[in-house]
Amino acid sequence: MNWTVLGIWLGALLSLSLYSFLYRDNPFYKFAEHLFVGMSAGYWVIYTIKNVLIPNWWDNLVPAEGGMQPIWLIPGFLGLFMILRVVPKLSGLSRMSLSLIVGTGAGLSMTAMLQTNALAQVNGTIIALGQGGGWFDWVSNIIIVTGVVCGLVYFFFSKAHTGIVGRTANVGITILMVAFGASFGYTVMARISLLIGQTQFMLFEWLPTMGIHL
């Protein structure tokens, strides 16, 4: 049996089953959906054990050259505590693991986040309007500065949005809408890209198995 062809056929039939939902809910869609959920869970368990747990923890706890490294029991127990969430009486232990994760993550990313996503961005907004030289740069720089100021005014709630504040906030919300529109456009492109990828698979991998070459 040619396993590659079998794989292609399974992929194609399951894709068609999933797309059949666009017509209406049906048993083929439900079968494919349940199969996907079950397969994903099973695959991830095995994948995580083989590619995460064994190389990152077990191989350190019991190295190939012999001997045991007891220090690696600590992350082992912390991992075990997370699983104990399913045992109501012992679920409290998972808080120790979670607090370690949250504490480390928050401590590490606090300054980095502030530097990367706040200070550097503020710094990037403080620009000379003529920076760049050409008229396009002038317009771009004016839009950046105006957009930031008006956007911030829109999120300033300590003063009623009336008069000049209201008009500035309106410019801010307009710029936000343009940003959301651009973001939505990219989202549409992403979804169509996935459809294109799957269609390429059906047309150029599945159909040739039936002797149909486009």
Place this chain on the structure above:
Amino acid sequence: MATFLEKLGNIDRRIIFIMMALAVIIPLSIRMSLPIPIGEGPSKDMYDAVEALPSGSRVLLSFDYDPSTMPELQPMAIALVQHLMTKDIKIVSMALWPMGVSLGNEALIAVSDSLGREEYVDWVNLGYKTGGGVLIVRLGSDIKSVFPVDYDGNPVDDMPVMDGVNKLGDFEMIISLSAGDPGVPAWVMMAGDRYNIPIGGGCTAVSAPQFYPYLSTGQMIGLLGGLKGAADYETMVRIGVENAPAGTATPGMAAQSVAHLVIMIFIILGNISYLAGKKKKGRVK
């Protein structure tokens, strides 16, 4: 006329699905091709940054995605690897996403075999490690303690490609192909801003707008956004290369353009129908 327009606004969604399917299937079936103009932009910046690297430089390539975003990111991976290997740049690859390892391996092996490059001499895949940002910080001080062996279990100390590579600062550039978190933001935050290493990247179209601020502040040197970014890079890499293998992103762009056109037509029709209905209601009042 108004009744027709109102009906148009209530068109069965299944007809729209069929139109969208045809808009994608027909251009792909007839191998329709549209020109991809390459001008100034994040894709060109990314290409220029790689092009400016001298031969023998070392680049860290991180495959931070999984099969769900393959149509967008795998063509980028192949085109980038092709560009790097053609320029004889050494690639050290890794992944912040577990499934990224095997997808990256596919791209590396395919291009390496076609160009006659050698594993462990010209490239290596270190594999996946959990930790995201924490992992990147550790790589900043000592890579070989984090990855003592590569994806296949071979000691990295014995590999020529890893000679002189001990920390992130030893790379001329880091490139992350990212489908989410951890990915580009983690590399910018923990490697780019912290160790002052040039960061380039590729991402899904959904996440591209959130990375544009990094480009305008210079925190990123270039960005490939979605299928368009992949097609741009494929086109630039193929320029001047005889018998270069065709990628999958460039043919997909014709279908993408037709699908966008259909969506725009439906949006216009929907708005006309809405306005016609509103006008009719006004008359009744």
